[in-house]
Each structure stands twice: as C-alpha cells, then as structure tokens.
Amino acid sequence: MTDKFLKAAVLLSLLFSAAVFAQAGPVPAPPIIGAKSYLMLDSRTGQSLAEHQADARLAPASLTKLMTAYVVFQALDRGQIQLADEVTVSEKAWRTQGSRMFIEVNSRVSVENLLLGMIVQSGNDASVALAEHVAGTESVFAELMNQYARSLGMVQSNFVNATGLPNDNHYSTARDLAVLARAIIEEFPEYYRWYSVREFEWNDIKQPNRNSLLWRDNSVDGMKTGHTDDAGYCLVSSAQRESMRIVAVVLGTSSAKARVDGSQALINYGFRFFETRLVYKAGEEVAKARVWKSANEYSSLGVLEDLYITIPRGSYDSLEMVRNVPASLNAPVAHGQPLAEIDVSLDGESLLRTELRALDDNPTGSFWQRTRDSVSLWFE
8 A cells, every 4th residue: 555655656746737737738727716725636647737725734524534434444455344343333423423324322333334324424423433443442543544644645634533523633635635535546446436325324314425516427426525614615526537537625615515516617627628648558668778798688668557647638649758768787687677767748848757667587698698798888
C-alpha cells in the first residue's frame, strides 16, 4: 500500500501544473462555486484540474467516515475481521448523536451491514460500533485513522473520532480527502461499489443515500456527504466516463443543493475539457540502450507500471516525447534499474518527465565480450 501511493505521489509531483493547460489549448477557467474549499482531480494521475483553497484546514463532518471505512477495509484485507462478524452494539454506539442507522443496544449486527449503515445512511452509531470492533475503543481507532492518514500522505489531517462530530482538533483538507478517496477507489474496488448503493433499510427504517448526484448523473458512483453547522455542507464525489475517472471534493457550501450543483459543475468541466491517455504500457519497450561489456549488446527500456497523463482534450496527437538515453552504460544491468529518461511535452512545455528502466537483467559479459568492448570504447 505504502509503495503504491509513494509511486503515485512521485508521478503526481512530476506532472505539469494547471498553468500549462492554459498554454496548451482553449481551456476556460473552471466554474466558480460557492464553497470554502474545493479540489477536482483526475483520479488515475492525481492531476489537479480545478481547485480553491485546497489546503485549508476545515471540519470534514461525515466525510470523516471515508477514513473510518478505509481503516475497516484495511482490517478486512488483513484478515483481522470478517464481513460476517457479528458485532455487539455498545451503549456508547447506540447513544451516539447525529445521523443514525438505528441499531439497538446489545443487538448483534454484521460488519457488512454496519458498513452499509455507515456508507449509505451515514450512521454515526454504525461508525462507532465498527471502530470498537476493530480497535476496542473509538479513541484507539482514531489513532489508527491518523496512522493510515500519514501513510497515505494526508499531512494536513487529524482525526479524533470515527464519525466527524465536531471537535477543534478534528480537521482535514480538500487535498487530503481527495488522496483518501483515490486510495479507496484504487485499493478496495470490491468495497467501493457500496458507495453507489442508493438506499439501505435497517430496523424497518429505509433511508436513501444522501448523495443525490447518484440520481442526477449516471456516471457518478460515489462517494460521501457531510454536514455540521461548523463544516457547512460537504461532498466528495466520484464519476467515471469512458476511461477517465474524476474525484471532486467540495467543502463548506451553504446548502445541500449548493454542494450538489457545485460538484456537478466541476465534474462536467473536468470531463468536457480534459482527458486521460495511456502514454506507455507496463513492460512495453520504449527505447534501447547500448550496454558495454554486457552479455547482451542492448537493454530494452520502458516503464514498470502503465504510464498515464492528463491533458487538454484533443491534444494527444500534439504531444512530443523525447527519450534521453546515455550513450555509455556499463554492465551489469538489473531489471528495474533506471537508465534513461523520457520527457513528454506539449507546445514546448514539459508536461511529464519520468525514468525509463531496464526491462530485463543484462549481466556482465564473457571475457571476450569485455575485452572487445574495452577496445571499442577507446575509439568512442
């Protein structure tokens, strides 16, 4: 998990800034929405497409439950708990204020149903019950939340509870919440599908998903709403059209309608003016490097994971790709070793620069090969 997101962070840091987009083609400024903070990005590449005060620390309200779910998903993935586990509802969970799943004290509810109660119904009671099942107490669970947040690079977040109920030391940012949303989508697709469930019934009480974008836009398949007096109305949404997925985080709007309208405007803008394209497939030979004194005269170079880029829509054919391969490399070469670099540019502006790596081992050659190449190098 950590290595995966470290690689994603490195790739994100290499991607071009929003200013480059403006030079590449007729891309208008993003829509203005009434929110304290927002961020929209390409989920695959992490490229920001529109943002405003994205690093401002704000109360996340029930968006907190994205992190609660992430910790529970990790516990499921590690085999520490099971979906079929029956959780005994504590009095603390039952008494938790705010939105509720309406579980009864001392009743037994499966982890799966509690997750649905938290994700679809935004149940604070379900959130506390899950926290207690995973970590014993909600406070210990909050420590897990912060540990996972740090491992994901959510450096501007701190959690003190599993629900998002107000606390001065409980905060996050639009950028951190976008990182979290991407992590759930990428790491736990089998659980992410629950974020598109439109309604869930428990204890003879049927409640709809509060994310009304699920009814408005068929491309939207998640994720979570939030609201407190301090936080305002918040929404993390995710939508996929063709091969592109967008995540939008909108914090601090004045009404439920404003958060939905603002999120929809951002999503439409992102899909209309940008696209995600595959630059190179993992393992595809991009270039060859001459390797002296090696068993094989040349080593194939490429990327070890599929390499994508976010660009203004319709500009892919105008991309220029320059491969910078050193003229002199010596054996041995190990698989995955960085040997060269590729620079992807548009209209003279560098958009993406990343390393090209050896796709195979190339060991030191025989005595004859080494001697021959040593002589040849005298004339290079």
